[in-house]
Amino acid sequence: MNLxxxxxxxxxxxxxxxxxxxxxLAAEGxxxxxxxxxxxxxxKVVAGIAEAGGEATFVRAxxxxxxxxxxxLAAExxxxxxxxxxxxxxxxxxxxxxxDTIDRALAINIKAAxxxxxxxxxxxxxxxxxxxxxxxxxxxxxxxxxxxLYSMTKAAMHSLTKSWADExxxxxxxxxxxxxxxxxxxxxxxxxxxxxxLLARTPSRRTSTPEEIAQAVLFLAGDAxxxxxxxxxxxxxxxxxx
Ligand SMILES: NC(=O)c1ccc[n+]([C@@H]2O[C@H](COP(=O)([O-])OP(=O)(O)OC[C@H]3O[C@@H](n4cnc5c(N)ncnc54)[C@H](OP(=O)(O)O)[C@@H]3O)[C@@H](O)[C@H]2O)c1
Numbered sequence: 001m002n003l004x005x006x007x008x009x010x011x012x013x014x015x016x017x018x019x020x021x022x023x024x025l026a027a028e029g030x031x032x033x034x035x036x037x038x039x040x041x042x043x044k045v046v047a048g049i050a051e052a053g054g055e056a057t058f059v060r061a062x063x064x065x066x067x068x069x070x071x072x073l074a075a076e077x078x079x080x081x082x083x084x085x086x087x088x089x090x091x092x093x094x095x096x097x098x099x100d101t102i103d104r105a106l107a108i109n110i111k112a113a114x115x116x117x118x119x120x121x122x123x124x125x126x127x128x129x130x131x132x133x134x135x136x137x138x139x140x141x142x143x144x145x146x147x148x149l150y151s152m153t154k155a156a157m158h159s160l161t162k163s164w165a166d167e168x169x170x171x172x173x174x175x176x177x178x179x180x181x182x183x184x185x186x187x188x189x190x191x192x193x194x195x196x197x198l199l200a201r202t203p204s205r206r207t208s209t210p211e212e213i214a215q216a217v218l219f220l221a222g223d224a225x226x227x228x229x230x231x232x233x234x235x236x237x238x239x240x241x242x
Contacts, residue, residue, distance in 0.1 A: 002028045002029060002222050002223065003025060003028040003029045003030035003080070003221070003222060004028075004029030005029075006029075006030045006031070006079035006080055007030065007031050007032075007033065007076065007077065007078055007079050007080070008022075008025045008026075008030040008031070008032045008033065008078070008079065008080035008081075008082065008221070009032075009033040009035065009073055009074075009078045009080070009081050009082065009116075009120070010022045010025065010032060010033070010034065010035065010082040010084055011035050011036075011061075011063065011073070011082065011083055011084050011112070011113070011116065012035070012036055012084045012085025012086065013032075013034045013035055013036060013042075013045060013082075013084065014034065014035070014036030014037070014038045014041040014042045014045060014058075015036065015038070015041060015185070015186070015187075016183075016185040016186070016187060016188075016210060017084060017135070017180065017183055017185060017210045017213045017214070018036070018082075018084045018085065019045050019210065020209075020210035020211045020213065020214035021082055021084060021210075021213070021214045021217050021218075022034050022045055022049065022056065023045075023048070023049060023052070023054075023214070024211070024214035024215065024217070025080065025082075025217075025218060025221065026049040026052070026054030026055065026056055027052065028218060028222065029054075030079075030080060031055045031056070031057075032054070032055070032056040032057075033056070033057055033058075033059055033073065033078075034046050034049075034056050034057065034058045034059070035058070035059050035060070035061055035073055035085070036060070036061075036085065037060060037061070037062045039060055042058035042060065043058055045058070046058045059072060059073055059075075060072075061073050063085055063107070063108045063112035064104055064107050064108050064112075066107065066111065066112075066115065067115055069112070070112055070115045070116045070119060071119065073116060074116060074119035074120050077123050077127070078120045078123070078124070078130070079124070079129070079130055079131070080130070080131050080132075080133075080221045081116065081117065081120050081121075081124075081130070081131075081132045081133070082132075082133045082135070082217055082221070083112075083113035083116065083117065083132065083133070083134045083135060083157070084135045085108065085109075085112065085113075086108060086109045086135065086153070086154075087104060087105050087108045087109055088150070088187060088188075089101070089105060089147070089149055089150040091144075091145075091146030091147050091150075091194075092146060093146060094148050094149075097148075097149055101149070102149060105149050105150065105153055106153065109150075109153035109154070109156075109157070110153050110157070110160075113134065113157065113160065114160065117132060117160070117164060120132075121164065121167075121168050121173055121175075124168065124171070124172075124173045125168050125171030125172065125173050126171075128171065128172040129172045129173070130168075130172065130173040130174070131173070131174045131175075131176075131220065131221045131222070131225075132164065132168075132173065132174070132175040132176075133175075133176055133177070133178055133217045133220050133221055134157045134158075134160060134161050134175070134176070134177045134178075135157065135177070135178055135179075135180070135213075135217075136154050136155075136157045136158045136161070136177040136178065136179040136180075136232060137150075137151075137179055137180060137181075138179060138180070138181045138234070138236050138239055138240050139154045139155075140153075140154030140155035140156075140157060140158045140179065141155075141158070141179065141234075141240050142240070154179075157177060158177055158179070158232060161175050161176060161177040161230060161232065162230045165229040165230030166230070169229045169230070174220070174225065174226075174228060174229050175229065175230065176220040176225070176228060176229070176230065176231045176232070176233065177231070177232040177233065178213060178216045178217050178220065178232075178233050178235060179232050179233065179234045179235070179240070180208055180213045180234075180235050180236060181198075181202065181207070181208060181235065181236025181237055181239045181240070182195045182198060182199065182207045182208070182236075183207055183208045183209070183210060183212075183213055183235075184207045184208070184209055184210070185210060188207070195207070198239065199237075201239070201242070202236070202237040202238060202239040203237055203238030203239070203241070203242060204237030204238055205237070206237060207237075208235050208236065208237065212235055213235050216233050216235045219233075220233060
């Protein structure tokens with residue numbers, strides 16, 4: 001298989017899109033480290049991967065806890081890092097966003113990925129190969145009233161991809177972004193009516209599935225993308241193109 005003998009760490013793989021990413025990487029032969037805060041959901045994802053013939057382990061970490069939590073995830077050499085975990089935010093006016101919410105969003109959505117990449121990428125560079133995929137968003141590409149905080153964190157991921165591509169690319173480490181549009185997960189099912197206007201102007205007229213996002217991550221993580229560095233791959237039904 002394509003990714004056999006590679007270890008992949010997927011943050012936020014106890015729920016939503018991260019589960020599909022972990023499954024897709026495992027199906028291609030990678031040994032996957034599933035991560036998140038919820039032990040029960042994490043173990044369920046690991047069991048599902050094992051049932052499908054793949055290999056996975058769960059490492060619990062609360063990314064809001066900073067460097068100590070992130071160190072637990074980077075305890076062994078990683079070949080593929082997917083910075084997927086994020087705190088999704090309910091839209092609200094900027095003036096009503098609490099300082100605590102700002103601090104948590106910055107810590108989970110940006111700082112944890114920054115620290116984790118700083119722990120993992122030098123090892124990849126020393127070994128001369130590695131792939132990092134950051135999850136961005138259409139929110140990081142366009143402005144959106146009520147989503148300033150979330151959008152800022154996703155735009156930061158787009159920016160980090162480019163800086164890290166420049167920093168680690170010469171050592172054989174590829175860094176890229178997958179930018180989803182609205183994607184059907186248990187949590188986003190509650191957004192129904194809010195995303196209807198957005199879908200009405202989306203060429204595909206529909207949300208993505210987590211598996212469609214996972215296929216884009218899989219492509220960028222694997223050797224088929226061997227000379228793709230610093231790119232942003234939108235999986236949004238064409239929303240950001242029109
Ligand atoms: N769904 C969409 O429509 C959409 C659209 C554009 C971009 N995205 C991006 O895609 C990625 C995945 O989104 P999603 O919709 O799958 O989100 P989700 O369903 O809310 O899942 C988020 C994952 O992150 C983990 N997580 C959250 N806070 C954490 C913390 N403090 N420490 C460790 N793990 C934490 C959660 O695990 P625990 O609960 O176990 O902690 C969960 O596994 C995110 O980067 C998001 O910005 C999503």
